Amino acid sequence: MTATTDFDRLTGLVAPPAAPVDAHGDWDAAEAAVGTPLPGDYKRLVGTYGWGEFCDFLYLRTPFGTRAHNGVEWQAVRLTGAPGRDRERFPYPPHPAPGALLVWGATMDADRLCWRTGGAPDDWPVVVWSSEGRYETHAMGAAAFVEGWAGGRVRSPLLGEMEPGLAPWFNAFRPRVHRCLRLSEGPLARPERLRRLRGALAPTTDRGSWCSDSGGTGQDHFATVDTDWLLTYDLSRPHQIRIAFPPEDGARVQRRLLAAVGLMECEVLRITDAAGTPLPAWDTVTDEDG
Structure with missing residues (x-):
């Protein structure tokens, strides 16, 4: 399934806001700030939905604006100097090594939604990093993950599921x-x-x-x-x-x-x-x- 199809399914499932917040800006400057190009489906997500939350739970960050708790950032890691223990606690290399985690979203439970970088940005998989220090990988982009989770097709033991019977929604952080x-x-x-x-x-x-x-x-x-x-x-x-x-x-x-x-x-x-x-x-x- 292409990213365009995933994105179209998402907009059909979850109505975008009429006035998205922090949705537009200089993408060249944003990518220069993090030191890497960003996936195309994510750029469409930001331009259509902006900064806000899906279903009062899953938060979409954008690289624009100056508000607290917004922005795309590399996940900082504090290493203990014990390679075995560090690898067990954090099984990904720290930035700037390929495979480092780049955070594009979060949840109300303080879980982080990341890409595992390395290779072409449009091929980066989503990694859910729970607030308890557990991880799960989904071989799809941000738009497919959001659409799949909101639509009940993507199961995430770390995130759980939204309340059954509700039509998914998006609230702009305004x-x-x-x-x-x-x-x-x-x-x-x-x-x-x-x-x-x-x-x-x-x-x-x-x-x-x-x-x-x-x-x-x-x-x-x-x-x-x-x-x-x-x-x-x-x-x-x-x-x-x-x-x-x-x-x-x-x-x-x-x-x-x-x-x-x-x-x-x-x-x-x-x-x-x-x-x-x-x-x-x-x-x-x-x-x-x-």
Whole structure:
């Protein structure tokens, strides 16, 4: 399977963002900075998706921008001077030797997604380097690996699998405002409150959910399809809605979300920011993701 086919399958499976972050720049300068040409399928990934995360788990880095936790870099290795022990702990040569690992992504569990360099860049295999110091190699490029993992065709014992039944998605790492609305209990049962909340913000798409065996606690994660708002409805007591949204959407979020709370037959008891600091009123101070 060619890289183009892998990439086309990925874009058909996971919708790219309308405004990718840190997606464009000087590729000649980026390649000079790491000292090697980079794979063509990776360049298409970056130009189409930019800096962000697939399925709230697999992070795609880009060589552009100046933000923390972004960038392509050689994996630094601290050697102990004991060749046998070093080879067991890190079975790859350190840069600049052929076969060194070049990091192009990560996961929320601090695993690293790398290429094993050497030979033509388009032939570099993907190496998953777990946060526990274990490794697995996949004989495919970055686009094929992302598409295969998100689509459930590539099995990775080190990474595990995404929650079954969910359509894969991508979130760009862009500035977002975070707000939490604590709500009064109201007369309606949780399923009806959730139905009215999602109906008021429709169309929405699932991002996972869980519920305790007793049914007393749980969360429903979802996103708006047309506005790129990320929401969690939390069944704690008092129950609450957490939302992250682009700063320019502040007035629209306030209007639609407060209207949704009214339909849930609840009242807003308190509004806080991402750190839990109470706010005297709704505002749009920016907290950045990532």
